[in-house]
Amino acid sequence: MDFPKFQRLVEDRTGFRTMEDPTASGEYFSDSCGDMYNFFLKVGPGAVIEDISYFTTGCGFGTATCSLVVDLAKGKTIDAAAAISAADVEVQLGGYPEKKKDYPERALEALHVAIDDYRAKVVEGKIPDYGTMAAPELPGRRENADEGAPVAAPVNGGTDDGKLLIRLR
Numbered sequence: 001m002d003f004p005k006f007q008r009l010v011e012d013r014t015g016f017r018t019m020e021d022p023t024a025s026g027e028y029f030s031d032s033c034g035d036m037y038n039f040f041l042k043v044g045p046g047a048v049i050e051d052i053s054y055f056t057t058g059c060g061f062g063t064a065t066c067s068l069v070v071d072l073a074k075g076k077t078i079d080a081a082a083a084i085s086a087a088d089v090e091v092q093l094g095g096y097p098e099k100k101k102d103y104p105e106r107a108l109e110a111l112h113v114a115i116d117d118y119r120a121k122v123v124e125g126k127i128p129d130y131g132t133m134a135a136p137e138l139p140g141r142r143e144n145a146d147e148g149a150p151v152a153a154p155v156n157g158g159t160d161d162g163k164l165l166i167r168l169r
Contacts, residue, residue, distance in 0.1 A: 005093060015071075026039050026116065030058075035062050038056070039053070039066075040054070046130065048077055049073050049077070068104075
């Protein structure tokens with residue numbers, strides 16, 4: 001386990017906030033320890049998660065795990081976010097202690113409830129089907145790019161000076 005990264009995640013609490021007027025939200029309550037996890041999503045054209053945040057009553061492992069899920073899901077499509085696995089989360093932290101191995105599943109369950117809420121609202125006509133809208137072209141973003149593949153974008157605000165910035169997700 002990467003303890004310095006864990007400590008940063010607990011201290012910085014990336015994405016720890018409630019969201020005003022989310023497109024969708026989802027809550028999971030863990031009967032085993034009493035922790036509650038709630039994710040909030042802002043979904044835009046292309047069904048891309050433009051913003052994601054969370055609230056938890058959990059301990060440092062719950063906070064760190066939710067922050068990792070925020071990092072993994074932001075900027076992905078609803079379908080790509082739904083495919084995030086517990087192993088994907090665990091590798092981001094370099095593993096979990098044996099007694100804490102279920103934290104990725106807990107956080108992902110809350111994310112899946114939020115994704116299901118989004119999908120139900122689309123079916124019910126409560127929100128537009130953002131998946132049918134073309135996603136805006138962002139610098140360095142390639143349509144149908146392999147998840148996790150390097151993305152090249154021009155450096156210096158989009159000028160083409162022959163340099164490439166490689167971003168790894």
